[in-house]
Amino acid sequence: MQCSYYSATILQMSGIRDDRLAIWLSWSTALTNFLFTLLGVWLVERVGRRKLTLGSLMGTCASLVLLAVGFLLAALHTPPVTFHPSDPALANSTCVKYQ
Numbered sequence: 009m010q011c012s013y014y015s016a017t018i019l020q021m022s023g024i025r026d027d028r029l030a031i032w033l034s035w036s037t038a039l040t041n042f043l044f045t046l047l048g049v050w051l052v053e054r055v056g057r058r059k060l061t062l063g064s065l066m067g068t069c070a071s072l073v074l075l076a077v078g079f080l081l082a083a084l085h086t087p088p089v090t091f092h093p094s095d096p097a098l099a100n101s102t103c104v105k106y107q
Contacts, residue, residue: 012038 016027016034024030051060 012041 019030
């Protein structure tokens with residue numbers, strides 16, 4: 009969990025230029041982590057570990073199936089991109105259907 013210590017720096021490396029904004033975004037991420045940790049502890053006490061684990065396993069499987077379907081649809085309906093530029097002066101000369 010040491011990555012959270014460097015989260016403001018990671019946010020700046022991702023393109024956020026303002027130091028204060030990076031620190032506030034880092035703080036909001038840490039607060040969200042703290043609140044959902046408390047929620048998780050409460051749910052473990054209230055629901056039980058077995059039910060919580062089985063529910064999260066079903067949710068993970070459903071999310072992976074949805075993600076796989078999304079990648080499959082994107083692969084089927086995306087025009088092929090080739091690197092045979094006809095005119096290098098064009099903005100996008102590698103994707104014929106995009107122009």
